[in-house]
Amino acid sequence: MKILNSWLNDFGAFGTNVEKLAEALTSLGLAVESVTTVGTPVKGVVVAKVLRTERHPDAEKVHRVYVDAGDGKELHVWCGAFNMKSGDLIPLATLGTTMPDGRIITARGILGIESHGMLCSGTELGLTADADGILILPSNLKLGTDVFAALGIKQDSVFDLDVTRNRPDCNGYLGVARDLGARLGIKVVAPSGDKAKKGVSRSMKVTIVDKSRCARYNMTLMSGVVVGDSPSWIAQRLANCGMRPINNVVDASNLVMLELNQPTHAFDAEKVNNGFKIRCARPGETLLTLDGQVRDLESSDLLICDGKDNAIGLAGVMGGASTEISEQTKTVALETAWFESSGVAKTATRLGLKSEASMRFERGVDPYGVDHAVSRFAVLLRESCPDLVVHGGAADAKEKSLPPKQKVVSLRVGQVNRILGVKLSAKAISVMLAKIGFATKATSAAKSATLKIAVPSWRPDCETEIDIVEEVARHYGYENLGKIVPQSTMHGRLSPLQQRRRDIREVVLSMGLSEAMPNPFLAPGDLVKAGLSEDNAIRLSNPLVYEESVLRTSLRPGLLKAISFNISHRASKISLFELGHVYPSGSADSAEGLPDEFESLCLVAVGETSSLALDWWSQISSVMGFGAQLDQASVEPGYHPKRSAILRRGKQVLGCVGEIDPRVLAQHQINTSVACLELNLSVLLAETPRIATAKSVSRFPRSDFDLAFTVPNSQSAGAVMKALRQAGGSELVDLELFDVYRGAGLPNDSRSLTFRLCLQASDRTLTDAEVTAIRQKCLNAAAKLGALLRN
Amino acid sequence: MSEQNLVGSMTAAINEAKESAMLAIRSTADLAGLRALSADLNKKDSPLNSFKSEMGKLPSVEDKRSIGQLLNAAATEIAAALESRTREFADSEISARIESESLDLTELLVQRRRGHSHIVTQATQRLEDVFIGLGFQIAEGPEVETDFHNFEALNMPKSHPARSEFDTMFLEYGEPNSVLLRTHTSPVQIRVMKSWKPPIYAIMPGRVFRRDTPDATHMPVFHQIEGLVIDRGITFAHLAGTIEAFTKAFFGSEFTSRLRPSFFPFTEPSAEFDIRRADGEWIELGGCGMVHPNVLISGGIDPEEFSGFAFGFGIDRMAKERHKVEDIREMYTNDLRFLRQF
Numbered sequence A: 001m002k003i004l005n006s007w008l009n010d011f012g013a014f015g016t017n018v019e020k021l022a023e024a025l026t027s028l029g030l031a032v033e034s035v036t037t038v039g040t041p042v043k044g045v046v047v048a049k050v051l052r053t054e055r056h057p058d059a060e061k062v063h064r065v066y067v068d069a070g071d072g073k074e075l076h077v078w079c080g081a082f083n084m085k086s087g088d089l090i091p092l093a094t095l096g097t098t099m100p101d102g103r104i105i106t107a108r109g110i111l112g113i114e115s116h117g118m119l120c121s122g123t124e125l126g127l128t129a130d131a132d133g134i135l136i137l138p139s140n141l142k143l144g145t146d147v148f149a150a151l152g153i154k155q156d157s158v159f160d161l162d163v164t165r166n167r168p169d170c171n172g173y174l175g176v177a178r179d180l181g182a183r184l185g186i187k188v189v190a191p192s193g194d195k196a197k198k199g200v201s202r203s204m205k206v207t208i209v210d211k212s213r214c215a216r217y218n219m220t221l222m223s224g225v226v227v228g229d230s231p232s233w234i235a236q237r238l239a240n241c242g243m244r245p246i247n248n249v250v251d252a253s254n255l256v257m258l259e260l261n262q263p264t265h266a267f268d269a270e271k272v273n274n275g276f277k278i279r280c281a282r283p284g285e286t287l288l289t290l291d292g293q294v295r296d297l298e299s300s301d302l303l304i305c306d307g308k309d310n311a312i313g314l315a316g317v318m319g320g321a322s323t324e325i326s327e328q329t330k331t332v333a334l335e336t337a338w339f340e341s342s343g344v345a346k347t348a349t350r351l352g353l354k355s356e357a358s359m360r361f362e363r364g365v366d367p368y369g370v371d372h373a374v375s376r377f378a379v380l381l382r383e384s385c386p387d388l389v390v391h392g393g394a395a396d397a398k399e400k401s402l403p404p405k406q407k408v409v410s411l412r413v414g415q416v417n418r419i420l421g422v423k424l425s426a427k428a429i430s431v432m433l434a435k436i437g438f439a440t441k442a443t444s445a446a447k448s449a450t451l452k453i454a455v456p457s458w459r460p461d462c463e464t465e466i467d468i469v470e471e472v473a474r475h476y477g478y479e480n481l482g483k484i485v486p487q488s489t490m491h492g493r494l495s496p497l498q499q500r501r502r503d504i505r506e507v508v509l510s511m512g513l514s515e516a517m518p519n520p521f522l523a524p525g526d527l528v529k530a531g532l533s534e535d536n537a538i539r540l541s542n543p544l545v546y547e548e549s550v551l552r553t554s555l556r557p558g559l560l561k562a563i564s565f566n567i568s569h570r571a572s573k574i575s576l577f578e579l580g581h582v583y584p585s586g587s588a589d590s591a592e593g594l595p596d597e598f599e600s601l602c603l604v605a606v607g608e609t610s611s612l613a614l615d616w617w618s619q620i621s622s623v624m625g626f627g628a629q630l631d632q633a634s635v636e637p638g639y640h641p642k643r644s645a646i647l648r649r650g651k652q653v654l655g656c657v658g659e660i661d662p663r664v665l666a667q668h669q670i671n672t673s674v675a676c677l678e679l680n681l682s683v684l685l686a687e688t689p690r691i692a693t694a695k696s697v698s699r700f701p702r703s704d705f706d707l708a709f710t711v712p713n714s715q716s717a718g719a720v721m722k723a724l725r726q727a728g729g730s731e732l733v734d735l736e737l738f739d740v741y742r743g744a745g746l747p748n749d750s751r752s753l754t755f756r757l758c759l760q761a762s763d764r765t766l767t768d769a770e771v772t773a774i775r776q777k778c779l780n781a782a783a784k785l786g787a788l789l790r791n
Numbered sequence B: 001m002s003e004q005n006l007v008g009s010m011t012a013a014i015n016e017a018k019e020s021a022m023l024a025i026r027s028t029a030d031l032a033g034l035r036a037l038s039a040d041l042n043k044k045d046s047p048l049n050s051f052k053s054e055m056g057k058l059p060s061v062e063d064k065r066s067i068g069q070l071l072n073a074a075a076t077e078i079a080a081a082l083e084s085r086t087r088e089f090a091d092s093e094i095s096a097r098i099e100s101e102s103l104d105l106t107e108l109l110v111q112r113r114r115g116h117s118h119i120v121t122q123a124t125q126r127l128e129d130v131f132i133g134l135g136f137q138i139a140e141g142p143e144v145e146t147d148f149h150n151f152e153a154l155n156m157p158k159s160h161p162a163r164s165e166f167d168t169m170f171l172e173y174g175e176p177n178s179v180l181l182r183t184h185t186s187p188v189q190i191r192v193m194k195s196w197k198p199p200i201y202a203i204m205p206g207r208v209f210r211r212d213t214p215d216a217t218h219m220p221v222f223h224q225i226e227g228l229v230i231d232r233g234i235t236f237a238h239l240a241g242t243i244e245a246f247t248k249a250f251f252g253s254e255f256t257s258r259l260r261p262s263f264f265p266f267t268e269p270s271a272e273f274d275i276r277r278a279d280g281e282w283i284e285l286g287g288c289g290m291v292h293p294n295v296l297i298s299g300g301i302d303p304e305e306f307s308g309f310a311f312g313f314g315i316d317r318m319a320k321e322r323h324k325v326e327d328i329r330e331m332y333t334n335d336l337r338f339l340r341q342f
Helices: A018-027 A147-151 A173-184 A232-240 A248-260 A341-351 A356-363 A370-382 A413-420 A426-434 A465-476 A496-510 A556-568 A610-624 A662-667 A717-731 A768-784 B003-027 B031-042 B047-057 B061-100 B119-133 B161-166 B187-196 B236-251 B293-298 B316-322 B328-332
Strands: A002-004 A031-038 A045-056 A059-068 A075-079 A089-093 A156-162 A206-208 A214-223 A264-268 A276-280 A286-288 A294-296 A302-306 A311-314 A332-339 A395-398 A407-412 A439-442 A450-455 A575-582 A598-606 A629-631 A639-649 A652-660 A674-680 A703-712 A732-741 A750-759 B144-146 B179-181 B200-209 B221-231 B256-264 B267-276 B282-291 B307-314
Touching (some): A002 A232, A018 A156, A018 A173, A018 B256, A045 A147, A173 A248, A173 A465, A206 A214, A206 A395, A214 A276, A214 A370, A232 A248, A248 A356, A248 A370, A264 A311, A264 A370, A302 A341, A332 A341, A332 A370, A341 A356, A341 B161, A407 A413, A407 A465, A413 A426, A413 A465, A413 B236, A426 A439, A426 A465, A465 B256, A465 B267, A496 A575, A496 A598, A556 A575, A556 A598, A556 A674, A598 A610, A610 A652, A639 A674, A652 A662, A703 A717, A703 A768, A717 A732, A717 A750, A717 A768, B003 B031, B003 B047, B003 B061, B031 B061, B047 B061, B119 B200, B119 B221, B119 B236, B119 B316, B187 B221, B187 B293, B221 B236, B236 B256, B236 B267, B236 B307, B256 B282, B267 B307, B282 B293, B307 B316, B316 B328
Parallel strands (some): A206 A276
Antiparallel strands (some): A002 A156, A045 A059, A045 A089, A059 A075, A214 A332, A264 A332, A276 A302, A286 A294, A302 A311, A439 A450, A575 A598, A598 A674, A629 A639, A639 A652, A652 A674, A703 A750, A732 A750, B144 B179, B200 B221, B256 B267, B267 B282, B282 B307
16 A cells, blocks of 8 residues: 555544554554655756657657647657557656656657657656656646746655555555554544535346345445546545556545545446346356446356346456446546445456455445545535536445444453563553544443453454553554563473484584575476386375476475486486475375375485495484394395395384395486485384493303304395304304405305304303304304305 | 520521522412422421421420511411412503503594584574573474465465465465465464463574575575563563674674564564674675564454564575685585585
């Protein structure tokens, strides 16, 4: 909402201290996004008349305009805008004029033809926010006079307010002035209504069919209308508030809307057939709207129809072309209505037709502001139509769905003080609220008093006690409510899981991997490209783009894309990790009907093999105390079938370690191996690490010996190790695979595995016989797996 | 030979033997030679040791004693010389070994670099640490949420107009438009209220989603942090005090904060909070307010017994501004050249 400083002063003596006003507005919750100065005179710009225009065969984008600047001489100007015709008055920046942007007007032209000045748009003169072409001036100005003086323009400031959804009243000057007046102690007066005597009764019949959608419909006829330009002060105000002046009727309607937050719509009464009917559209119905577009309607769209049931307007959104005000209009049928907000919102959104009117109906207008709006419209139109007659007997249909004139809300003084941390009395609260039109109906001096607050009809947002508490807070001033740091009654800390998450990050970072944050949205096919199934992936109903329409079920596709990206940028030593959520679809009977979302950690390194991935796993598992077995029997899709293992604990899968499937790599144009480790952190971090119980250190000597076996490739080292550990029993205190050898002296399908065993008892020195017995047990166990002792 | 002569000749012989042993020690070239010499000198029939058997020939006790003393002194002198010479050899041997073991460590230094934490993670952790210091714990929730937690429980029933401002991304899952990607971290408030019970001093960082076309300052996937305090006797002043304490702790003691009225469906009174730099410029940071009674009720908390406040703001912007990143999209390219700077 744009608030013009001078206009605001029509509502109260607010003055021109722009900074102070901006600060007060912001502190009331009417955030001032910007303050701009408009109407700073530009010396040298005069009123000129267009004599004729002419094209030049060699100039496509400009034409030649001949103007008279008051001295009867014909001046020639090149101009890039084509919106003027002979006889129009336009602003001419004469030679030597310094424009607001610093340009100095010179005679330099094009094609060797000089230009004796420049025709100006409203924007170039700082008069309007936006401009289509050259500013066309009112026809009654004297040629050759200073444009700013002729228009009576004085320097002014425009506050651009960010009006929040809960303050519909502040989409009008009156609402803003009311709040500001209450804050600054300035008396606010509503703009005056029409004092002229009503003309003879004349009315048009109004029938509301869809009563839940339209609760009030006032139709006032005004005759004696002469359509033309608005007085310059009206045009100027609209322009400064970012609205284009159109004609005196439309401009008066717009001005009333800005003043009172009440949209109105003016029909040419003679073009409306036999009254008004307000009903929802029928399937297949269409309407040609004011902007010249044919709109396909749906049954949720509320229409204004004539007495013959033909659509002539989209209620609250835009009028129809057939009843538009024209230069021939003599009688105006002024609609001032209250439409149900969500219906207007739905139509405006569906048709992409967000107008100033629809925005206001969506947020909420005062259902009891109708009469004042009609009266105010008459005052404004009368400025340019002295013979205007406002006819008596206007139709004013009201339905039961009309909100009440006043809502009464109970407000406990104690609740105000409890929430705001203040000690306000009932009286202080009443006084504060009265300033913004909230009347206190019943009061008492008691501290536990409950006030009955009558909420005015222009504040549909205030419905419950807490809404009124907020009003008290706003007008008491947020800055006066104090700042107290609460004494937390909790112990501030990371949960064990969160601490462990930070720990695991530390380990990963210390191993040299950098953290990536790939997009969690994938393109259809990305999962398949990574060797994964798309069956358990969830799709977005309304993705931004097709390429981001699938939710990831694994971190791998995103990291593979990141690898490809970095390879294409010739990065070396690419090692990345991500710690984030994945969202596979869950079993339909999950508690809240949500997917099986979980937190995952994935590490990748380009040009590395599974041995690095295992090294990562061993470091992470030793620091974090994770335990899992390597299971190479089943393969996780997307991993190298022969160089990866599932990390498993019983039936539970905790992750996967190894290399990416070369076929997947080929799909991503990666021509070297990629080491990968993936862990389900939702499971692993949730586990509480085991607290170790102290055992006395053995005081007895240990005996170490090595066993070298020839083991077929089909038998895993892990299995041999497990067998040795079981056979060794409690005396086997340490077991390590310290050498693997393939080559000469061994069968082709076998390799040699050398283990170091360390035996020790906690209560005695092991005898040679005992050591020999354990050694033999180990050999037997290994032999069962086909591991034969080498000589 | 007279007795006197016998003593005299033995003394001379002993001294001569000693001198020859000392000479041999001095002239030995290495540790091995010294060890051999030492063995020779300690033999029973070595020149000095042989005098011990000859001492019996001496008639008088006094003579025996003086020769005995002489022999002992010679033996001690030789032993000391042997030891000192041994130490000399050992020292030079270890010195030679040390010399031969010389290494160029700069040649061996492997540049093993630590990886780089994403700047959004760094910002999140710094924020968490500040709030931990203020007595907060950290709560988390799912990123895929129900309509109930994301909207309805937060005082935004199905038809609420404010819903349209959230640009929600819905999922093809369950009933149409019932499961969505959370548009803010606020649904975690409801989960915390239900599972923790007051007193609650919690922050909730996390990833959120809006159907926004990416540009230099917006991403459809970004991060927020949310705070929630619910206790007996919590007032608006506590909200302002917490924002102020956070501002000073996180940005520096030269910063101050202010609250100004605003609107959010889930808080009332609602406020925007701004921080002011030392140079006087105000920067908009986030939204906050007293938890709306309807939200407390959704979380199973009696609004007549407890009151509370909530606040929230974006994390990405914190990271962006701290590191002067021009375009927020750069933070999500996963380009190692970008990641390795921080």
